[in-house]
Amino acid sequence: MGKYPRWPIHLALLAASFVMLVPFYWVLKTSISGENIFAYPPSIIPRDPNPFYYVDVWYAIPFARFFLNSVVVSVITIVANVVLNAMAGYSLTQRFLGKSAVLMLFLSCMMIPFQTTIIPAYLITGKLGLLDSYLGLALPMFSTIICIFVFKASFDAIPRSLIDAARIDGLSDWNIIWKVMMPLAKSAMATNVILSFIWSWNNFMWPLIATRSADMQTLPLGLARFLSYQEDSTGALYAFCIMVLAPGILLFLLAQREFVQGLTSGAAKG
Amino acid sequence: MNDEDISRPKWKRWLLNRFVLVPAALVLITVGWNLWVVTHDHGIVEGRVVDAAGAPVEGAEVRLWVFNFATFVVKASTTTRPDGSFEFADNPSHNIQVSAEKPGTGRSARVPIRLYFASEDFVLKDPLRLTDGS
Amino acid sequence: MRRPHFKLRKSTRKAVLIWSFLAPSLLIFFLYRILPLGWNVLLSFQAWSPMKPAVFIGLENYQEMLFEDEVFWQALWNTIGIIGSAPIGIAIALGLALLVNSDIRGRDIYRTLIFLSYPLMTVAVAIIWRWMFDERVGLINYVARMLDLVDKPIPFLNSFTWALPSVIAANIWQMLGFYMIIILTGLQNIPGNLYEAAAIDGANAFRRFLRITLPLLKPSIFLCFVIGMLNSVTSFDLVYVMTAGGPGHATEILVTYIYKLGFTQTRFDYAAAVTVVFFLLLLGVTFTANRLSGGNAGAVEID
């Protein structure tokens, strides 16, 4: 790379980061402010910060229970995603009859917005007897097209020779995947874990319809409930936002290196 | 993941990475907090009631208000001891107010109390002051 | 004699394996995508509601939608507007990616910070931005008034002019990090020697960007566009929470309109017709984009 002044780049990136972070700050500030949050002018620095809005949230809904539900559903989703997508991704690296058809199918499936399929999805889940159950909540997200392609791409990146060698050693395809390819597709896995976590953790419409009993509700539902409710106008709503976002952010910060690598190898082919 | 990892023994690589340590830390914090909570949630609210002059008031009626759907409702009430002190033993809430009143001596303002968890034990620092008598 | 026979069995075994690997995913998609779509297609030719049995009415729903329903058209244009806004986000992301890709200190930190908005729950993002845009105490208005940019606060989400741009801004904010990562990865896959060669030929940075970077980024950009489009076009939660489609129908997009038609107006049959059109729209846009980005682009490459 040639010599050029660094500071403009830093300046630009600092500006960008600032724009990305300010909303977080504003909400965080609101969530710990003691003052009436509708007072004008709003204070840039929180006045007498306190955690009581968070306490309110904790007792306003069965937070622990909702949290647990969200976690269980997410875990199921993640596991299913990694396994199914890996399998599908692997078979897409092979040449076989009707492959392009499958690809087309996958792609057009991406084009069907889930919100418009709720009623049939509900009926189907009902037929399967999975309504109001963790599995039923997770099932529609068991396999995600984007992640399939991420796996496909990172499998494609693995040298053929390696696989042939393994096959000569007499490993079954199943073992080839789990023993040879998966370890090499770690980052694709990380991507998969994070993306499927994000999607299931954030899912709102589906749990709304598919859950019936109060103790199957997930966090987004709890959050949405706040919107049409008393707490709505206090900082509690924003405290809730922070509480709901924290896990996702934490997970991302933990796994972001692998995640980005995953997308790198993923985007190699797309 | 990193290359220098490989130099270290396997168990270290499995245990001493951020994917283990961070959750472990979180678990520790949670456990600690819960221990603190269970040892401090007897729902005891203590305080004193004094008159305008600052002398302790006996037999003043103290009310415990508990937050319930946008308003505070009286949950319990007690009367002060000779030294003007009072104690509630059954506060179920995390968002309460206390007020005192004695015919002839006057009434206090409602003092809001925010607790860090439901029925946290709490001692009111400055006493409830009964003013504008009659 | 035996060999071709054996070969055949081997290849069939392989096929069986492949299909059994695909089966679970295909099943999921069949159950939760294809089947519902079929249900919608069927329903769009009928008059049906949870309370009355289905009656075949041919194209009536489509007629009403295309010739009588102004709201549908507004929702359609808003949706197209949002799709059209994707390139803006991508352009910004491209710029950021180029910067982050330069060999400066702390690039990983920048990258992380900028990406941070993508993993967020959309409902929360919507709440956050509703709060940022708040007319009285929103940060944006506050700053604008501090700097005397405006004499009276802008009612962003409550004004016909500002509502849609505000929603789009929030949407770009959330997608930006994702775009950037995709493009970044695309950049890192461009072999450096190409640049060196070009440099030797005396091509300046800008020409190198035009001649090498952009063409080779096409797949990534296409991927950005498709995923970004799907994300924003179906960002039901965002609109639902920020404006619920209002004021008037200023921020009505097809997804929210479909939802309202079905669940508040109990017109699932009509909603189904809109859904079908919506699906066709997305399909059309994606494949034109695919063509534009040079046929077999990114994830969509078909061999």
Added chain:
Amino acid sequence: MDRRTVLKAGVATAGTLAMPAYLRAQSNKKLSILTWNIADQEALFKEEFADFQKANPGVEIEWLDKKGPDLPAFYQTQLVAGTAPDIVDLQGELWVEWAVGGALLDLTPYLKNEPDLIKLYNPDYMSTLAYDKKNYLLPFYISKTLLYYNKLMFKEAGLSGPPKSFDDIISFSQAMAKGEKTGFITLNFDWLYWPLMKMNGIELLSPDLKKPAFNTPEAVAVLDRLAKATESGAINKIAWTGRWVEPNGAFAGGNVGMLHAHSAAYFFVKGQGRWINQETLGAIQTPGGWSTPTNHGFAISKTSKNPDLAFALIKHMTSIKWATRLAEIRRVLTANIEADKAGLAKVEAEDPLAHAVLQTQLEQTDKLTGNWPLPNDAQVKDAFWPEIQNAVLGRKDAKTALADAERAVARVMRRS
């Protein structure tokens, strides 16, 4: 591990996770009840159910609660799947469509069997819960619009008393509006703004409810005045864009002179506004005495396996005893005459201001407006309201807006 074990494991987990809670507890003497965003009263409901189960041993009660906008979506999906809750708490006019569609059970026979029962409830409110002479709901809790006003701002602007007419509302608003301050704000969902039209003699539909009747010169004039007042800042814009929190929050902020809202708004406003007390807040009937109810009532799904039991439960929950408890705890009116007497008495002692507010709910109950027994109320609303918004927010002039609204509404009417 090979594929087979994986599959086995999968099946096993599926088995354990699959059983939905409400299927696991399947029994023929089971009732499910869906309430509308009143989760805060869980304790009360538990009591009521326990009491009910004492009288009806062996009955299981499943209680569900969904927030406003989500309840219809949830209920309809359940309807399609044939698993609709036996009892559902419905608000406004939503229920008419479902009643006509045959989703809800006609309660008239039950009421005929027990002639005393209907005497418990306020007849005017009862009539808002009936569709062509059939009762589909028993009143759960009720609320109708009134006018709150900020006495401090009135004093500041040198206004002696509350407004007595539409003209007053407009002129008072003008008088109070300056800078941050605006004069008037209203809730707009569920036709809550309709009294503003009604007090000017505007009708939405022709008497036979077949054709739109609102496109009149008077209506244009009124809409135009509202638009101008909004433009000038006399009427707060949020009146036409906000849902519940924004308008009430704005009034609670102390910068809005008048709030046209239902009694449910009071406790929210009181909780928000530190300035509010008997001396500073006025609560009166809206000029003209017209008001729009947002009533909650219990209906029974036709699909209910044991409707008699369901009816017994809603009778139980709206009985004097439990209605009184609700009135006292939640400080609402229940349209149960005795309960409201008791509730008001208790509130009067604790919070005279709240009493004044609730008192308005029992007056002028013969002048309820803004709810038409239309199976397609929601569609009419969605056709009408956006055009009104266009007008008052100055995007179209009143004349065009009403003309467009007329076309849109006519189209809805034709369709049904």
